[in-house]
Amino acid sequence: MGHKRRRVLPGFGIxxxxxxxxxxxxxxxxxAALVWKASALDANGWLQxxxxxxxxxxxxxxxxxxxxxxxxNAVAGLLVTWVLVRYRFPGRRLFDALVDLPFxxxxxxxxxxxxxxxxxxxxxxxxxxxxxxxxxxxxxxxxVAMVFVGFPYVVRTLQPVLETLDRDVEEAAESLGAxxxxxxxxIVAPALMPTLLTGFALALARAVGEYGSVIFIAGNIPMRSxxxxxxxxxxxxxxxxxxxxxxxxxxxxxxxxxxxxIALLQRWSGRWAERGx
Amino acid sequence: MSGLRGTRRPxxxxxxxxGALIALVMxxxxxxxxxxxAAVFIEALxxxAAAFMDVLAQPETxxxxxxxxxxxxxxxxxxxxxxxxxxWAMTRFEFRGKALLGAFIDLxxxxxxxxxxxxxxxxxxxxxxxGPWLSEHGVAIIFAxxxxxxxxxxxxxxxxxxELISLMQAQGSEEEEAARTLGASGWQMFFRVTLPNIRWAxxxxxxxxxxxxxxxxGAVSVxxxxxxxxxxxxxxxxxxxxxxxxxxxxxxxxxxxxxxxxLTLVVKALxxxxxxxxxxxxxxxxx
Numbered sequence: 001m002g003h004k005r006r007r008v009l010p011g012f013g014i015x016x017x018x019x020x021x022x023x024x025x026x027x028x029x030x031x032a033a034l035v036w037k038a039s040a041l042d043a044n045g046w047l048q049x050x051x052x053x054x055x056x057x058x059x060x061x062x063x064x065x066x067x068x069x070x071x072x073n074a075v076a077g078l079l080v081t082w083v084l085v086r087y088r089f090p091g092r093r094l095f096d097a098l099v100d101l102p103f104x105x106x107x108x109x110x111x112x113x114x115x116x117x118x119x120x121x122x123x124x125x126x127x128x129x130x131x132x133x134x135x136x137x138x139x140x141x142x143x144v145a146m147v148f149v150g151f152p153y154v155v156r157t158l159q160p161v162l163e164t165l166d167r168d169v170e171e172a173a174e175s176l177g178a179x180x181x182x183x184x185x186x187i188v189a190p191a192l193m194p195t196l197l198t199g200f201a202l203a204l205a206r207a208v209g210e211y212g213s214v215i216f217i218a219g220n221i222p223m224r225s226x227x228x229x230x231x232x233x234x235x236x237x238x239x240x241x242x243x244x245x246x247x248x249x250x251x252x253x254x255x256x257x258x259x260x261x262i263a264l265l266q267r268w269s270g271r272w273a274e275r276g277x
Numbered sequence: 278m279s280g281l282r283g284t285r286r287p288x289x290x291x292x293x294x295x296g297a298l299i300a301l302v303m304x305x306x307x308x309x310x311x312x313x314x315a316a317v318f319i320e321a322l323x324x325x326a327a328a329f330m331d332v333l334a335q336p337e338t339x340x341x342x343x344x345x346x347x348x349x350x351x352x353x354x355x356x357x358x359x360x361x362x363x364x365w366a367m368t369r370f371e372f373r374g375k376a377l378l379g380a381f382i383d384l385x386x387x388x389x390x391x392x393x394x395x396x397x398x399x400x401x402x403x404x405x406x407x408g409p410w411l412s413e414h415g416v417a418i419i420f421a422x423x424x425x426x427x428x429x430x431x432x433x434x435x436x437x438x439x440e441l442i443s444l445m446q447a448q449g450s451e452e453e454e455a456a457r458t459l460g461a462s463g464w465q466m467f468f469r470v471t472l473p474n475i476r477w478a479x480x481x482x483x484x485x486x487x488x489x490x491x492x493x494x495g496a497v498s499v500x501x502x503x504x505x506x507x508x509x510x511x512x513x514x515x516x517x518x519x520x521x522x523x524x525x526x527x528x529x530x531x532x533x534x535x536x537x538x539x540l541t542l543v544v545k546a547l548x549x550x551x552x553x554x555x556x557x558x559x560x561x562x563x564x
Binding site: 008009010011012014015016018019020022023026027028029030031033034037076079080082083084087089091093095097098099100101102103104105106107108109110112113114116117123124147148151180202205206208209210211212216229230232233236239241244245248251252255256258259260262263 | 291295298299301302303305306308309310311312313314316317320358359361362363365366367369370372376378380381382383384385386387388389390391392395396397398399400402404405406427430431434450453454457458463466467485488491492493494495498499511512513515516519524527528531534535537538539541542543545546
């Protein structure tokens with residue numbers, strides 16, 4: 001680990017210099033432009049923007065919907081991961097590979113496909129409507145799209161941890177008379193918790209900013225099923241650059257907050273892994 | 278509470294629970310994931326194969342395919358070079374602010390695609406920092422191909438870097454140091470030692486990067502201006518047809534992207550299956 005050994009390898013200056021310049025030009029300078037443009041808005045302008053009922057409704061839907069979708073994905077993702085890792089059944093590998101489909105399928109394609117399924121005359125929508133359940137063109141549609149795009153995050157973060165979880169401890173607990181539920185609550189859940197939270201945060205970050213898959217199924221009814229990113233697009237189309245930048249900055253701020261939370265969670269789960277080893 | 282019944286109790290209750298859980302997960306994934314995938318292809322062929330082929334032959338479709346390929350051909354190699362440089366610096370040297378650099382590399386993953394498009398409009402649009410200068414010199418970035426490429430580069434920036442950083446961190450630098458000690462030049466070391474060690478992870482990163490680059494919608498939609506034949510990539514062509522009530526046409530173009538997604542998943546699964554150890558030296562993922 002000494003300094004001398006490290007110095008043997010060439011290319012420190014050029015690789016770091018290139019990476020920093022590239023990252024600066026592609027990501028940091030543009031994000032600085034966003035914050036700078038938003039600062040053109042004075043306190044009154046911010047107040048007006050953020051207290052507008054339409055803005056509030058959109059932010060509430062984007063953040064609230066993403067929170068609900070991520071919670072659902074945390075539970076469903078835990079169940080799916082458990083079944084994929086612990087049980088052997090025909091088609092397991094196929095279902096395992098299919099977990100990544102929401103990552104691979106372009107969001108616009110997912111959006112129109114989900115709409116075809118849940119629209120009032122759609123594949124499932126036509127049977128749900130008589131039951132009084134309306135999904136597409138309603139807030140529920142936004143949730144369905146957010147669940148779809150966030151689904152792989154929880155499974156893919158949990159999977160490697162559950163695979164390496166030492167089963168001896170569980171078996172010891174059971175041989176000492178613990179029930180399966182007790183074993184799960186006392187042994188498995190604490191070990192998985194930091195990773196589950198990381199997956200939850202990743203799914204949340206993705207769902208808050210999601211655009212492509214949501215706008216087709218949402219119906220985009222102002223005050224009801226209109227998400228915050230769509231409001232940014234609309235402000236841009238009306239040449240309200242300061243307003244768009246301000247809303248964009250709010251969303252960026254939340255992304256940064258989540259990024260910090262995820263980094264802390266990963267450090268926490270790293271400690272867990274070390275202790276387990 | 279009979280504690281000495283053994284560690285495994287394959288009782289009928291347990292078997293029932295296990296079967297119920299498997300069935301529940303299969304049903305859930307069938308509705309959530311398989312049904313949308315099936316919908317894409319079935320809706321695309323709803324008016325028959327002839328109508329489907331007709332949509333694919335239309336000039337708007339052809340130009341959107343060409344533009345999508347062009348954007349990917351420019352954006353993916355650019356992020357490939359960045360990924361190698363960033364991973365080399367981050368895994369082979371110690372320097373201050375390394376953790377911060379890692380966080381910034383991941384940033385595009387958690388930024389809304391709309392925000393990613395917005396920042397380039399604010400930089401290069403008519404009202405932006407460089408807008409007036411650009412229009413004076415006759416350079417178009419927003420509502421033109423360069424804007425599409427920039428937005429795509431932003432969105433797909435972390436893919437290659439991420440794969441390489443975790444792998445190269447785990448691999449360590451012993452082999453490279455040995456090569457240098459034996460007198461290899463920097464490039465000899467890179468092409469003979471580093472590259473063969475990371476090639477499958479590199480391919481894996483490029484695969485995911487390419488899938489996202491070809492399928493990106495939100496960021497590209499903000500900077501595109503939706504000029505048919507000039508700035509509409511395939512996902513934007515899907516949106517325009519859909520909004521014009523040409524549902525079958527939208528699904529026909531979407532089905533090509535669906536095929537790309539399936540192909541990506543198959544190659545990804547093959548890479549994980551065949552080269553799992555070389556993809557992640559520590560924990561094999563997915564098997």
